[in-house]
Amino acid sequence: MPAVFPFHAIQFSPAAGQLTDLIAPPYDVLDTAGKNRLLAKNANNIVAIDLPHTPAKELGPPAAYDAAAALFRKHLSSGVLAKSGTPAIFAYRQTFASEGRTFERCGMFATVEVVPFGPRTGGGVLPHEETFSGPKEDRMALMKATNAQLSPIFGLHADEQGRATKLTREIMSRSAPTRVAQLADPQQSVKQEIWEVTDPAIIKAYQDALAGEDIFIADGHHRYTTQLNYLKHLESQGTVPANHPARRCMMVLIGMSDPGLVIWPTHRVLGGMKDYSWAKFLTTASDHMKFEPVAGGIKAIGHALDTVTHMGEHRFALYDFATGQGCLAIPQHPDPLAARFPEKPKAWRDLTVAFCQYVIVEQVCQAKLNAGNAVKWAFPHTIAEVEDIGKGAETGAGGGAGFAQLAVIVRPTPLTAVRDVSRANQLMPQKSTFFYPKLATGLFVNSLE
Numbered sequence: 001m002p003a004v005f006p007f008h009a010i011q012f013s014p015a016a017g018q019l020t021d022l023i024a025p026p027y028d029v030l031d032t033a034g035k036n037r038l039l040a041k042n043a044n045n046i047v048a049i050d051l052p053h054t055p056a057k058e059l060g061p062p063a064a065y066d067a068a069a070a071l072f073r074k075h076l077s078s079g080v081l082a083k084s085g086t087p088a089i090f091a092y093r094q095t096f097a098s099e100g101r102t103f104e105r106c107g108m109f110a111t112v113e114v115v116p117f118g119p120r121t122g123g124g125v126l127p128h129e130e131t132f133s134g135p136k137e138d139r140m141a142l143m144k145a146t147n148a149q150l151s152p153i154f155g156l157h158a159d160e161q162g163r164a165t166k167l168t169r170e171i172m173s174r175s176a177p178t179r180v181a182q183l184a185d186p187q188q189s190v191k192q193e194i195w196e197v198t199d200p201a202i203i204k205a206y207q208d209a210l211a212g213e214d215i216f217i218a219d220g221h222h223r224y225t226t227q228l229n230y231l232k233h234l235e236s237q238g239t240v241p242a243n244h245p246a247r248r249c250m251m252v253l254i255g256m257s258d259p260g261l262v263i264w265p266t267h268r269v270l271g272g273m274k275d276y277s278w279a280k281f282l283t284t285a286s287d288h289m290k291f292e293p294v295a296g297g298i299k300a301i302g303h304a305l306d307t308v309t310h311m312g313e314h315r316f317a318l319y320d321f322a323t324g325q326g327c328l329a330i331p332q333h334p335d336p337l338a339a340r341f342p343e344k345p346k347a348w349r350d351l352t353v354a355f356c357q358y359v360i361v362e363q364v365c366q367a368k369l370n371a372g373n374a375v376k377w378a379f380p381h382t383i384a385e386v387e388d389i390g391k392g393a394e395t396g397a398g399g400g401a402g403f404a405q406l407a408v409i410v411r412p413t414p415l416t417a418v419r420d421v422s423r424a425n426q427l428m429p430q431k432s433t434f435f436y437p438k439l440a441t442g443l444f445v446n447s448l449e
Contacts, residue, residue: 001112001123001157001213002122002123002124003112004089004113004207005110005112005248006087006088007111007250008085008087009444010081010148010444010445011082012046012080013081015079016044018181019180020181020182020183021045022045022046022442023045023181023183023441024045024440024441025183027151027441028056028057028135031395032055035047035051035054045442047442049068049071049072049150050150050442052067057134059141065145068142069147072146089108089197090194090195090443091108092108092443095190095191096185096190096437104260105260105262105437106258106260107168107255108164108254109194109251110206111250112125112155112249114231114246114249123210123212125155125224126214126215126217127224128216128217128218128418128421128427129217129429129430136225136229139222143226143230143448148446149249149250149445149446150441150445151441152252152439152443152446153220153250154217154252155215155216155254156216156261157210157215157216157254157255157256158213158255158419159258160256162257164206164253165258167209168206171197171202175195178194179194180193180194181443185437185438190437190440210253215253218254219439224249227246231246250444261415262436263414263433263434263435264381264434265381265412266381266434267385267386268361269390269406269407270377270405270406270407271375271378271403271405272370272405273365273370273375274371276406278322278323281320281364281365284368285364288359288364289330289332289359291318291327291328292328292329293326294327297324298324298387299383301319301326304328311328311330314352315329316329316352316355316356316409316410317407318406318409319386321404321405321406326407331355335349337359340358347421348424348428351413351421351428352411352413353428353429353432356429365406376398376403377398378395378397378398378399379398381436390407392404413433
């Protein structure tokens with residue numbers, strides 16, 4: 001693994017207000033209404049800095065980033081934010097519910113050596129999803145303005161012996177957390193707990209437990225790429241010393257052996273197709289897919305996807321918003337992407353999200369139902385959010401009035417696929433995974449000055 005370090009964390013001081021009212025979800029799941037709700041609770045909420053303009057994920061006006069940087073400096077000078085004098089790592093637990101069960105996902109806040117993506121001796125940083133240009137431009141403008149990393153990267157490591165996970169959970173069992181907060185999520189409120197670790201022996205034991213491990217980026221591909229680009233920007237201006245803070249990136253590191261690791265699906269809602277109808281889609285797609293109709297609406301279709309197993313592991317579901325009809329489906333052929341992508345590993349070609357992008361969207365919807373033009377996408381994670389988009393709502397996943405035509409309902413991408421595709425140095429399509437819940441933004445800020 002790239003070298004792991006304690007860091008001088010910037011945190012909200014108690015005088016700033018209740019921590020619950022100061023933290024936020026990551027910028028990329030918020031819209032204007034969500035930002036305003038957070039600021040209504042406390043004007044100091046981190047979202048005022050981390051989301052300087054909406055809509056998120058695209059470059060905003062320079063004045064927005066200048067204002068965010070000015071507010072960040074004001075908070076530091078006034079004591080709303082304070083930088084710790086002692087370097088530390090921080091054990092981090094999130095308690096949440098999923099599918100009727102309660103989970104505790106445990107990891108460690110630390111800074112990690114900034115290295116280019118890809119395999120390397122001793123462990124590298126491996127991406128698993130493709131990225132978009134807009135979010136990288138936005139995050140770069142904000143990082144240049146603030147000279148700070150405002151939210152952590154979510155990094156997974158194999159932890160096959162469970163050493164890091166065991167140590168992290170032991171730290172939590174020995175004492176009460178040093179800070180506790182609740183973070184409102186579209187689905188629920190997620191408990192956030194922090195334990196500060198300054199003991200050099202414990203820090204060394206944690207570093208040793210990570211030796212030789214790869215880091216798989218679970219969430220934050222755009223933000224890690226931004227950190228790489230920021231370092232290149234500094235190097236273009238002169239020498240950047242080996243101990244410069246910009247050479248270290250704040251991450252939450254979670255072992256794949258952690259029992260609280262949960263992956264949710266990322267469904268696709270497609271729209272903007274001029275020649276689309278459910279009947280035309282079924283006829284056009286029949287060369288590529290086998291269908292099994294499901295009656296009862298989208299909830300029944302989602303239930304069937306979870307419970308009907310005779311169609312195998314590669315099954316997915318389709319739903320037409322105009323007619324309310326839907327079905328389960330599987331690829332017509334056992335390896336449908338082999339001819340187009342022979343160089344890709346089987347784990348990549350088996351991904352339902354890859355089949356969705358390269359067959360359903362490109363070969364059927366785009367080529368045959370939209371005159372070769374691009375379709376519009378939304379990426380909801382729950383059936384309820386799919387329904388909302390179908391009713392014309394615009395959520396953090398996308399959508400809007402008159403948008404929804406076809407939903408592709410998928411099962412979660414297996415964790416083994418994330419590992420296998422990443423280790424093969426390949427990228428999944430965008431929005432292939434959703435590690436639930438998101439990490440909180442605002443628990444710590446990492447200064448790059």
